[in-house]
Amino acid sequence: MRIRGILVLALAVGLLLGQGTVSPAQPVQVIKVSLVSFKFTPNLFTLHDGERVVLQLQNDDEKRAHGIASPYFSTVGLTVRGDAKQDVTRDGWKSVVLEPGRKAEVEFVAQGRGQWPFICPVFNHASQGQTGALVVWPAGYNPKS
Numbered sequence: 001m002r003i004r005g006i007l008v009l010a011l012a013v014g015l016l017l018g019q020g021t022v023s024p025a026q027p028v029q030v031i032k033v034s035l036v037s038f039k040f041t042p043n044l045f046t047l048h049d050g051e052r053v054v055l056q057l058q059n060d061d062e063k064r065a066h067g068i069a070s071p072y073f074s075t076v077g078l079t080v081r082g083d084a085k086q087d088v089t090r091d092g093w094k095s096v097v098l099e100p101g102r103k104a105e106v107e108f109v110a111q112g113r114g115q116w117p118f119i120c121p122v123f124n125h126a127s128q129g130q131t132g133a134l135v136v137w138p139a140g141y142n143p144k145s
């Protein structure tokens, strides 16, 4: 009787501790992205299908606003936190724009496989070279191995 009580207690504690933590079944990739005139660093994101992705954007420019826009953002549910303005470009790409010195996070679960472009949607920054690409591999695939 007493042993059974301890087992039930251990199970209850285990359930309580398990709540609110990130499931190990869903990996998270955090990518710090610096935005300046006129580049993203890094400018290539390698993601995996089913992976939770957090883009930690920082506008490291002293004068200009910068942001990120991609057709891929319309295929996933975006959560935007921090000091940024969400909009949609004339091409229908969701965009997130940060004023100089500001930080913001863009979070989503990568879905599908393929390659998509991203650009800075501000003025003519993309034509000045502020562009990049994101690649979504199958879950667990590592092109280097």
Ligand SMILES: [Cu+2]
Residues within 6 Å of the ligand: 036, 037, 038, 065, 066, 067, 120, 121, 122, 125, 130
């Ligand atoms: Cu820009």
